[in-house]
Structure formats: C-alpha cells, structure tokens
Amino acid sequence: MKKLKILLVIADGLGDRKVEALGGQTPLQKANKANIDSLLRSSLVGLMDPIGPGVVPGSDTSHLAIFGLDPRKYYKGRGSFEALGAGATLNEGDVAFRGNFATVDNDLRVVDRRAGRKIEEADDLVKELNSKIDEVQGVKVRFYHGTEHRVSLVLSGDNLSDKVSDTDPHEIGKRVLHSEPLDGSLNSKRTAQIVNDLTKRMFEVLSKSKFNEKRESEGLPPANIILLRGASVHTELPKLKDYTQLSSAAVSATALIKGVCKSIGMEVITPPGATGGIDTDYIAKADAAANLLKDHDLVFLHIKATDAASHDGKALEKVKAIEMIDKAIGKVLDTFGSDIILLFTGDHSTPVELKEHSGDPVPVLLYAPVNIAPDSVNSFDEISVRKGSLKIVGLNIIDLLLNYSNRASKYGA
Ligand SMILES: O=C(O)[C@H](O)COP(=O)(O)O
Numbered sequence: 001m002k003k004l005k006i007l008l009v010i011a012d013g014l015g016d017r018k019v020e021a022l023g024g025q026t027p028l029q030k031a032n033k034a035n036i037d038s039l040l041r042s043s044l045v046g047l048m049d050p051i052g053p054g055v056v057p058g059s060d061t062s063h064l065a066i067f068g069l070d071p072r073k074y075y076k077g078r079g080s081f082e083a084l085g086a087g088a089t090l091n092e093g094d095v096a097f098r099g100n101f102a103t104v105d106n107d108l109r110v111v112d113r114r115a116g117r118k119i120e121e122a123d124d125l126v127k128e129l130n131s132k133i134d135e136v137q138g139v140k141v142r143f144y145h146g147t148e149h150r151v152s153l154v155l156s157g158d159n160l161s162d163k164v165s166d167t168d169p170h171e172i173g174k175r176v177l178h179s180e181p182l183d184g185s186l187n188s189k190r191t192a193q194i195v196n197d198l199t200k201r202m203f204e205v206l207s208k209s210k211f212n213e214k215r216e217s218e219g220l221p222p223a224n225i226i227l228l229r230g231a232s233v234h235t236e237l238p239k240l241k242d243y244t245q246l247s248s249a250a251v252s253a254t255a256l257i258k259g260v261c262k263s264i265g266m267e268v269i270t271p272p273g274a275t276g277g278i279d280t281d282y283i284a285k286a287d288a289a290a291n292l293l294k295d296h297d298l299v300f301l302h303i304k305a306t307d308a309a310s311h312d313g314k315a316l317e318k319v320k321a322i323e324m325i326d327k328a329i330g331k332v333l334d335t336f337g338s339d340i341i342l343l344f345t346g347d348h349s350t351p352v353e354l355k356e357h358s359g360d361p362v363p364v365l366l367y368a369p370v371n372i373a374p375d376s377v378n379s380f381d382e383i384s385v386r387k388g389s390l391k392i393v394g395l396n397i398i399d400l401l402l403n404y405s406n407r408a409s410k411y412g413a
C-alpha cells in the first residue's frame with residue numbers, strides 16, 4: 001500500500017469549557033471552521049488525554065507524549081528545551097531556565113507576569129542584559145529572547161546544579177521568590193545563590209534601562225525583572241527517525257516547542273511572519289508546512305495563538321485563532337488533497353475562563369481520506385466529539401499516525 005505523508009497540527013491549549021462571553025459555547029463550537037468540518041466525512045474523532053485523565057500537562061510534557069516519548073521517563077525539565085529553541089548551544093553541565101520578562105514594584109511584588117506580553121524592546125533588553133551582566137560568582141551568564149515575554153537563561157561553569165526552585169511565584173501580587181536548593185548538595189546551594197544574586201542584578205539593570213523608560217513614557221508596563229522557572233540540564237533524547245523511521249520537520253515560532261523538536265532530531269523552520277502570537281502569519285506557516293511535506297514523511301505545524309489567547313482570558317481572540325488555523329489547514333489540503341493524513345488536536349486544554357492549563361481532555365481529529373470507516377460526527381468541538389470513536393492518550397498518537405499512513409509494522413510475528 002502507498003505510504004502517505006503525515007501532517008500533524010497542534011493548536012496549543014485548544015481544549016476549552018463553556019465560556020460565558022461566548023453565550024455558553026466553547027471557542028471551538030463558536031468558531032467558523034468550514035475546512036475542518038468538511039474533513040469529518042473521512043475522519044475519526046474523539047478525545048485525547050495528553051498525559052492521562054485529569055493530569056494537567058505542561059506544553060513540554062504533552063509534546064513529548066504526542067511525539068511518542070513517555071514524559072515520566074524522558075522529561076527532565078523545561079529550561080533546556082527553551083534555551084535550545086531560542087538559539088543557545090548547551091554544553092555539559094550548563095543549567096538553563098525559562099524566564100518571563102515581568103513587571104514588579106520596588107518591593108519586587110509581581111504586577112504583570114508578562115510585562116504586557118508583546119514587548120517590542122525585548123531584543124534590546126536582552127542585549128543590554130548580556131552586555132552588563134556576563135558573569136555572576138565566576139559563572140558565565142547568557143540571556144536569549146524567544147517570543148513575546150519569553151526569555152531563556154543559560155548558566156555555564158563548574159559545580160552547577162539544576163536542582164533549584166523557581167523565582168517565578170506564578171501569581172500576580174506575590175513577591176519574586178528566593179530560589180532554594182532542592183537537594184542537600186553544595187552545588188544546588190551555590191546555584192540557588194547565583195540565581196538570587198542574578199535576580200537582584202537583573203532588576204538593577206532593567207529598572208534603569210532606557211528601553212523601560214521609553215515603555216513607561218508610553219504607558220506600557222516596564223519589563224523590569226525576569227522570573228525564572230524550570231531549571232534543567234540538557235539531556236539527550238531518542239530521535240524520532242530512529243523509533244519511527246519517519247523523516248520529519250516542524251514549523252513553529254515558539255522556543256519551547258522548537259527546542260523539543262530539535263531534541264528529537266526534527267528539522268525546525270520558523271518562516272518570516274510567524275510570531276508565536278495571535279498576530280502570526282498563519283498562511284506563511286501553512287505554506288512552509290506544505291513545502292516541507294514535499295520531502296519529509298511527517299510535518300508538524302504548531303500554532304501558539306490559541307494558548308496565548310486563553311492565558312489572557314480573551315475568548316474572541318481564541319475563536320479568531322481557530323478560524324485562522326482552519327484556513328491554514330485548508331491551504332495545505334488544497335495542495336495535498338488525498339495524499340496525506342492529518343491529525344489535528346491540542347497539546348492540552350487551556351480554558352479561557354481559567355487562564356491556565358487544565359486536565360480536561362482535548363478534541364482530536366484524524367483525517368485519512370482513503371483508509372477510514374469514519375465516525376458519524378458532524379461538528380468538531382469538545383461536546384460533539386464525545387460521540388466519536390477515539391478515546392486516547394498522547395502516547396497513542398504516533399502509532400495512529402503510522403497505522404493510517406500505511407507505515408506501521410506488525411507487533412509480533
Ligand atoms: O506561553 C507560554 O510560554 C506558557 O505556555 C505559559 O507561560 P506563561 O504563563 O509564563 O506566559
């Protein structure tokens with residue numbers, strides 16, 4: 001049988017609950033998504049628990065699971081993925097963190113965990129930090145900007161440890177936390193001290209920065225601190241090509257996701273216009289995915305906008321993002337028609353009213369134009385897909401893709 005190409009589309013934080021501002025509908029119910037709906041005639045649909053029922057996934061653990069790697073075995077922390085995705089090279093012993101440009105008051109109490117989210121001056125601020133703080137206690141310090149408020153920090157030197165707690169309090173109104181050692185080792189104690197010293201120095205530099213003066217004069221929240229979380233060292237992961245035989249490429253603008261994809265050996269593309277935000281160029285991403293499908297077996301298209309809208313509690317922006325994803329999917333299918341299979345889902349639910357990830361299952365659609373006895377479901381949303389046949393966890397996805405693209409091999413003799 002002909003081996004089919006595979007398009008995997010993940011709308012970050014796609015799943016949701018009934019939203020009051022949408023008249024009690026979910027964003028997926030509200031969105032006009034003619035292309036996705038037209039796939040239902042040849043699709044299986046249902047619900048996916050990215051990790052397991054009720055488990056609240058991070059985007060890192062859920063993506064690992066979706067790519068077939070059990071996060072309980074392979075996940076060792078977020079920071080190294082963020083740093084790799086933001087362009088860092090990690091050497092043995094380096095400790096990497098995810099950072100948020102944030103706004104704090106003089107008491108280091110958090111006013112905005114994302115300093116307004118869209119920070120035009122982020123690259124300049126990162127440059128300023130790199131020029132003014134290149135070492136702390138003999139340890140080399142490097143900052144990298146990802147997208148919007150997202151930063152990563154890499155510490156390089158002897159005797160460092162990733163067993164240190166976050167400085168990000170994860171809540172507005174709380175003070176920036178002291179990093180604490182998470183085990184009894186001297187290295188953890190020393191690393192926590194470095195992180196705390198560095199936090200003071202970042203505040204000194206950023207609160208005096210001319211780029212923040214400019215922001216404040218424009219009525220924007222200053223990006224006057226970086227909240228740190230998810231310390232990790234780099235660990236080698238199995239490569240997708242080795243455990244699936246698939247050649248693969250990813251289209252994403254989001255550092256964390258790019259880092260996960262790079263770690264499993266995927267080629268990663270960020271086309272011009274892809275911002276990782278609500279203002280991303282969806283069609284440029286669709287075109288890049290279509291182009292990569294020509295010479296890869298599996299192409300992964302990641303869209304962050306749905307999750308960003310959810311974290312900000314913006315229901316209508318989430319609806320708009322879903323409508324744009326529908327157009328992007330239509331664009332790729334116009335080119336490849338029945339020569340590909342497509343799986344569309346989210347990496348977790350981020351209900352807009354909750355503004356945070358939840359453990360709710362996520363709708364999943366598997367379109368296979370030639371191989372499927374389809375489900376009789378005529379809308380793709382959290383409620384309708386309950387009548388579909390898929391009740392899966394993230395770790396099942398790779399096997400489903402291999403099976404319906406005629407690439408699976410027999411388990412047993
Ligand atoms: O957008 C992201 O990077 C995360 O999913 C959420 O992180 P934040 O709450 O720190 O913005």
Ligand SMILES: [Mg+2]
Pocket residue numbers: 012013058059060307347348
């Ligand atoms: Mg996510």
